[in-house]
Amino acid sequence: xxxxxxxxxxxxxxxxxxxxxxxxxxxxxxxxxxxxxxxxxxxxxxxxxxxxxxxxxxxxxxxxxxxxxxxxxxxxxxxxxxxxxxxxxxxxxxxxxxxxxxxxxxxxxxxxxxxxxxxxxxxxxxxxxxxxxxxxxxxxxxxxxxxxxxxxxxxxxxxxxxxxxxxxxxxxxxxxxxxxxxxxxxxxxxxxxxxxxxxxxxxxxxxxxxxxxxxxxxxxxxxxxxxxxxxxxxxxxxxxxxxx
Numbered sequence: 308x309x310x311x312x313x314x315x316x317x318x319x320x321x322x323x324x325x326x327x328x329x330x331x332x333x334x335x336x337x338x339x340x341x342x343x344x345x346x347x348x349x350x351x352x353x354x355x356x357x358x359x360x361x362x363x364x365x366x367x368x369x370x371x372x373x374x375x376x377x378x379x380x381x382x383x384x385x386x387x388x389x390x391x392x393x394x395x396x397x398x399x400x401x402x403x404x405x406x407x408x409x410x411x412x413x414x415x416x417x418x419x420x421x422x423x424x425x426x427x428x429x430x431x432x433x434x435x436x437x438x439x440x441x442x443x444x445x446x447x448x449x450x451x452x453x454x455x456x457x458x459x460x461x462x463x464x465x466x467x468x469x470x471x472x473x474x475x476x477x478x479x480x481x482x483x484x485x486x487x488x489x490x491x492x493x494x495x496x497x498x499x500x501x502x503x504x505x506x507x508x509x510x511x512x513x514x515x516x517x518x519x520x521x522x523x524x525x526x527x528x529x530x531x532x533x534x535x536x537x538x539x540x541x542x543x544x545x546x547x548x549x550x551x
Contacts, residue, residue: 320370321362322390328360329377330410333438336491337408342378344481344489345467356384362391365401365428374424378406382466394428401429404466409437422446426453432466441476 329335342359349355362375379402381392394401405425407418418435425433426446433446433453445462446453456462463470468484481489538548 318368318370320364320373320391320393324362324373324375326375329408330412334377334408334410337436337438338377338406340489340491341406341408341481343492344483345378345380348467348469348483353386354383356381356386356389356392358389358392361389363394363402364391365394367393367395374421376402376405376425377408380404380467403431404464405430405433407433407435409435409439411439422453432464434471436479438478441473441478443471443473443479445471 329338338359342357345357349357357378357380359378360375361379362373363379364370364373366372379392381397381400381402383400384397392402407421409418422433429448430453431448435444436442443459445456445459447456447465448454459471460473461470469489470482472480472482474480483489541548
């Protein structure tokens with residue numbers, strides 16, 4: 308008996324590879340910094356899909372060929388939740404930009420395999436950051452292949468418009484196109500708290516100004532009323548107020 312091959316609809320593409328998102332707190336922090344700052348950067352562009360630790364299947368019918376970039380960006384694809392990124396269901400658009408954040412558990416063979424995968428499947432920009440050593444490497448597609456970027460200091464991503472700065476150890480600094488730095492959740496929380504305090508202070512000042520204006524208006528109205536009553540008394544006495 309000849310075994311029947313599964314049809315495309317019967318092939319399973321798991322949403323998890325069973326591996327943790329990160330190996331330590333430092334790696335997790337950097338994954339979230341890159342992912343969520345890119346979310347904020349492209350929040351108004353509905354056709355930029357950004358994901359962290361999402362399985363990407365580039366070829367239909369081959370669930371073993373897959374990768375789970377720490378962060379990936381796909382231009383031309385709508386935002387929204389996905390269990391995995393099946394490229395044939397995404398207008399065959401491969402993620403153009405990929406980030407990997409290193410941990411001590413990553414091996415040289417593993418990273419070489421990832422580079423080969425991203426090179427084969429049309430990634431345009433690939434960045435690797437090691438937070439333990441503050442080392443950043445990058446590759447850009449040229450003539451059909453990913454070619455290493457020789458100098459990463461002040462490199463500006465052609466796709467994202469962000470700039471990488473390694474001049475202020477101990478950590479990489481990433482800047483938005485408007486010059487604002489990428490922020491951690493702690494930074495965002497502190498800025499939000501400061502903005503809230505400032506807003507509350509401004510609101511109290513406006514309330515005080517409003518109360519002062521109201522008091523002044525009441526005083527002016529009372530003075531106007533007194534003047535009108537005084538003018539009426541003078542007229543009763545046959546004196547025109549304008550002649551005084």
